[in-house]
Amino acid sequence: MDLDGGNQKRVVTGVGNSILLDFHYTEGRVYWADKKTGVIYKAAMDGTQRQKLHSSEKGISGLAVDWVHNFVIWTSGEVGSIKRVNTDGKNERTLLRHLSQPISIAVAPNDRFIFWLSDGITPSIQRSDVAGEMITTVLKIPERLGGLSIDRTDKRLFWVQFSLEGESAIGSCDYNGNVVNVIDQPLLSQSLGMSVFLEQVFYTDMSSRTIRQVNKYAGGEAENINLKRMTHPPTAVKVVHPLNQPIEYSMPVFPVCDGRTGVCVNVCSNPAEQGICQCTKGFALSKHGNYCEDVNECGLWDHGCSLGCENIPGSYFCTCPKGYALLPDRKTCHGKKALLQESNSPSMSLLVLDHKWYCPVDLESMVIYFLNVSLDNNTIREQGFAVHVVCLGFEIVCNAS
Structure with missing residues (x-):
């Protein structure tokens, strides 16, 4: 269904x-x-190409897709493990063992994190890196937890919590367990699905057979998305949008050609062929060919900047020192300025180069007055002489008015 509850249709049946x-x-x-x-399955989003992906042990308690490294990751609460398999169903691997009842897993692959809820004696949110190492406790909460989800825009974790007195709430914190926010919300089931998108938290309500939404900052009364009761109680919900699965190419998080799987990830532009990565523009293969490094364009002779150069991951930009202006070619700095004043506004600078006038980048049109404009040591003194300036791209034409 759409975010407003319209266009509801069935994608896959018999699940x-x-x-x-x-x-x-x-x-x-x-x-x-x-x-x-x-059993784990997959299908195209229109319901076609349905197939069985992988058979694991019974009692899967959480499922997440790592869309950057192309893994399906799941938790087994009874066994106490987290496992993964490639999205083609190959190369199963156990990432973590001997965990305390892991449930409701979520991933942030661009930040190299896996999060899960621990439903042990002391409920908590746990975190590891994408390789299953560097395990840490993000937050301990003395209440029953469920429904873990990630807000990848604000980089925050969301969950639901239930007290022994029957009170419920939606909580959130950053990836390190700081800046905790809890909003009271009457929730009827601990086993609910939840998804965060933009300013809303969407969750399933099995009793009313609806999908509901509530503001992630302020809470308040939740609204039903679907106006008609669903045929079956909803158990899971996901908002499908590229903002919920962003791909960041600028910073390699670790050697990006996995020697075990041969999969190129993150800054690599194409899947590996025989373990060889191809890097995106602005990056180059490392000496050993196993990950992509940023190219420092400012260290090359052909960057084209006339004065300053600032390197950034995957690219660069030209800069000018104080007293100079960057020309429209975004590479050349020039220092000749004429001081002009817009009517009823503070002073501003207008660039003069070879008797051609250039606007600031964000200027479209203005009325100016000459104020002791100095050009090549020749002083023009015509205060109050109005000139209408119309920007054509960056070059402007001056017409007396």
């Missing part, structure tokens, strides 16, 4: 009533797991 759900936006596929049987 059961106990599933976990995620998607891969770039692939255009939806992934789901049957919690009871432990």
Whole structure:
């Protein structure tokens, strides 16, 4: 369905009533797991190309898709493990063992994090890197937890919590467990699905058979998305949008050609062929050919900047010192300025070069007055002489008015 509840349609049928759900936006596929049987499936988002991806142990308690490295990752609460498999169903690997009842997993692959809820004696939010190392406790919460989701725009974690007195709330914090925010919200089920998008938290309400939304900052009364009750109680919800699965190419997070899987990730532009990465523009393969390094264009002779050069990951830009202006070619600095004043506004500078006048980049039109304009040591003294300036691109034409 659309975000306003319209255009509701069935994508895949016969999946059961106990599933976990995620998607891969770039692939255009939806992934789901049957919690009871432990079987993971995938299909195109229009419902075609349905196939069984992988069979795991029974009791899958969380499912997430790493869309950057192309993995499906899941938790097994009873076994206490986190495993992954490629999105083609190959190369199963156990990332973590001996965990305390892991449930409801979520990933932030651009930041190299995996998060999950621990439903042990002391409920908590746990974190590791994408390789299953560097485990840390993000936050301990003395209440039952459920429904972990990530706001990848603000880089915050969202969850639901239930007290022994029956009170419920939606909580959030940053990736390090700081800046905690809790908004009271009457939730009827701990086993609910949740997804964050823009300013809203979307969650399933099994009792009313609806998808509801609430403001992620202020909370308040939740609104139903679908006006008609669903045929079956909703168990999971995902907002499918590229903002929820961003791809960042600028910074390599670790050697990006995985020696075990041969998969190129992050800054590599194409899948690996025989373990060789191809890097995106602005990056070059390392000496050993196993990851991509930023090219420092400012260290080369052909960057084209007349004065200053600032390198950034994957690119660069030209700069000018104080007293100089960057010309429209975005490379050349020039220091000749004429001081002009707009009517009823503060003074501003207008660039003069070879008797051609140039506007500031954000200027479209203005009325100016000559004020002791100095050009090549020749002084013009015609205060109050109005000139209408019309910008044509960056070069302007002056007409007396």
